[in-house]
Amino acid sequence: MKHHAAFGLAMEDIDAVVVEDSKPMQTILRSILLSFKVARVRVFDSVDEALEASLAEPPNVILTDWRMAPTSGYQFLRLVRHRHMEPLCYVPILFITAHGTRPLVDKALRAGAHHVLVKPVSPSTLFKRLRWLLNDDRPMILEHSGFYNIYGIQKTMDEQAEKMQSLAGARLHHRIATQKRAEVEDAVEAAFDKKEPEPRNAFASTRKGRAKDEQQDKPRQSAAARHIRNAGFAAVKGIKVH
Structure with a gap:
């Protein structure tokens, strides 16, 4: 040498x-x-x-x-x-x-x-x-x-090539992980961005539901009221109401 x-x-x-x-x-x-x-x-x-x-x-x-x-x-x-x-x-x-x-x-x-x-x-x-x-x-x-x-140049170049390959692999892994994280963040953000019913609408819906229930109960309430009223009239006249 x-x-x-x-x-x-x-x-x-x-x-x-x-x-x-x-x-x-x-x-x-x-x-x-x-x-x-x-x-x-x-x-x-x-x-x-x-x-x-x-x-x-x-x-x-x-x-x-x-x-x-x-x-x-x-x-x-x-x-x-x-x-x-x-x-x-x-x-x-x-x-x-x-x-x-x-x-x-x-x-x-x-x-x-x-x-x-x-x-x-x-x-x-x-x-x-x-x-x-x-x-x-x-x-x-x-x-x-x-x-x-x-002397030793081939080994040195092989080692450098291996390091570059490892670095390239690490960069690829990081890029894939970053992409997946971005996709998850976008999905979460989209889920939170969905519009929920506003309080006024919810209140109006509740009132509407109650009105419907009251409307359904009205015939029953009216029948009961008529029974009570008739019972009162009968008592005044001394008539038994069954």
Whole structure:
């Protein structure tokens, strides 16, 4: 196992190669790197040019775009990491891309990239990443596939993927629970919002019911009253009423 080509160096000792097909971005990255007082900056428009120059004079670090034609940044990474490219295979590679999606980052790091930065990159962010890189003591190992890679990177990425999957599951569970709670709250609110009979209506209904009952009792009451009245008349006349 061997450390990458930039490990333990000072910023002033760095020989950097930039592979970027955008002229404005080339200018920006060159200016930023020179402001760090690095020893050397070489800029190339394509992978083919950068690969040829890097094989002749291996740099200490490579900064490259991801989407380039005809050879992409990922293809460049795989070419560099092949065991037949020694000592170039030990050079750390940092991607600077406008398409820093999670699948892209996962693919780049699993293939041997040391870091992925998203455009537009600030000088302070790039400086911190380079500082981190100079102290990154993870060794390079030769895999069974014939490509060099960072020791332990596959395990690290698997653990991160598992954590993300667990987090995604937890978020899904929380979303479902929140939805169910909202449904229950809506149901309870709807139940309480049902209009109950108002007191006046209830009173009117009660009066109406009583009036109906009184109306039904009226014939019975009238018959009783007539009986009492007739009994009174009969008593006056001395007649027995049965």
